[in-house]
Amino acid sequence: MILTQLAAPPPVHLAVNPLDAQSLLAAFGTIGIAVILFAETGLLIGFFLPGDSLLFTAGLLCAGSAASPGRLSLPWVLLAAAVGALAGAQTGYLVGRRAGPAFLARTKSRKISDGAARAAEILQKYGYAKAIVLARFLPIVRTVLNPLAGILDVPVRAFTLWQILGGLVWTIGLVLAGYTLGASIPDIDRYLLPIIALIVVISLAPVAFELLRSRRAHRNSRRAHRKGSA
Numbered sequence: 616m617i618l619t620q621l622a623a624p625p626p627v628h629l630a631v632n633p634l635d636a637q638s639l640l641a642a643f644g645t646i647g648i649a650v651i652l653f654a655e656t657g658l659l660i661g662f663f664l665p666g667d668s669l670l671f672t673a674g675l676l677c678a679g680s681a682a683s684p685g686r687l688s689l690p691w692v693l694l695a696a697a698v699g700a701l702a703g704a705q706t707g708y709l710v711g712r713r714a715g716p717a718f719l720a721r722t723k724s725r726k727i728s729d730g731a732a733r734a735a736e737i738l739q740k741y742g743y744a745k746a747i748v749l750a751r752f753l754p755i756v757r758t759v760l761n762p763l764a765g766i767l768d769v770p771v772r773a774f775t776l777w778q779i780l781g782g783l784v785w786t787i788g789l790v791l792a793g794y795t796l797g798a799s800i801p802d803i804d805r806y807l808l809p810i811i812a813l814i815v816v817i818s819l820a821p822v823a824f825e826l827l828r829s830r831r832a833h834r835n836s837r838r839a840h841r842k843g844s845a
Contacts, residue, residue, distance in 0.1 A: 636668040640676065645691045648673055649699035652786070655758055657703030657710075662758040670696055670786055674793020689794060696786035700751075704761045704778040711765025734763040743773045748781035 639647055651669060654661030673696070677689040737760075738746045747769075750760040764774050 636665050636672040639665070639669060640673060640687070645673075645687055645695050648692060649695040649702075652696060652699030653703035653706070655703065656700055656761060656782075657706040659707075659758060659762065661703075662755050666700075666757070667752075667754065667789060670789035671793040674790040674795075675797040677790070677794050678797025689790075693787060693790055696790055697783060700782040700786050701779055704757075704782060705775065707758075707761030708765040708769075708771075708774055708778070711762030712768070712771075713765070715762055715766030734760055735767055738764070738767065738769065743769055744777050747774060747777040748784070751778075751781040751785040 639651060643650065648669065651661075651664050652666055655664040655666045673687055673692045674689075676687045677692055740746075741749070747760070747764065750756045761778070
């Protein structure tokens with residue numbers, strides 16, 4: 616009965632929006648959380664998936680009454696989220712470690728080469744622990760860093776330890792944050808869309824800040840080069 620409860624998601628809707636956490640949860644249920652987080656953290660093609668808002672929304676749905684449509688079980692959500700996020704990151708790392716170096720040597724894509732250089736810079740600047748844990752909270756970065764950590768020969772033990780710690784803090788933290796908010800505010804469903812929009816904005820803020828910082832540093836470097844050439 617327990618296995619049936621976990622493995623039987625609600626009927627899949629004909630139209631599923633992969634960018635909308637509500638749509639994904641309504642279509643795939645609890646087991647979809649594991650699959651989606653695995654794709655986002657383990658497969659480069661999953662960079663667009665809404666991991667942050669998915670976890671938070673799932674927590675909100677766990678706080679509903681037993682009669683609420685779409686209500687999820689908190690223990691199963693926590694388990695599915697942790698399994699998907701941890702397995703995905705480890706898979707991405709192993710793929711990068713085995714196939715990445717040869718691919719990186721042959722690639723003619725400047726973006727990939729620059730991305731690898733940037734990842735190496737982040738890992739060197741912050742160290743394995745901080746870089747791997749913080750990457751969990753940054754959209755796109757948490758997708759790219761795992762295979763690049765394998766490509767850059769980050770030690771298996773160090774990566775595994777810190778990706779597990781970061782993955783548990785990320786998944787459990789966001790699910791419980793959504794659950795706590797949902798349990799504290801009556802009729803939270805009325806405010807679900809604005810809350811999700813706020814989560815998306817907050818999760819993208821570090822990426823936007825990093826882009827602005829990089830552009831500013833590039834401009835300053837160009838100005839310094841011009842002054843030196845003058």
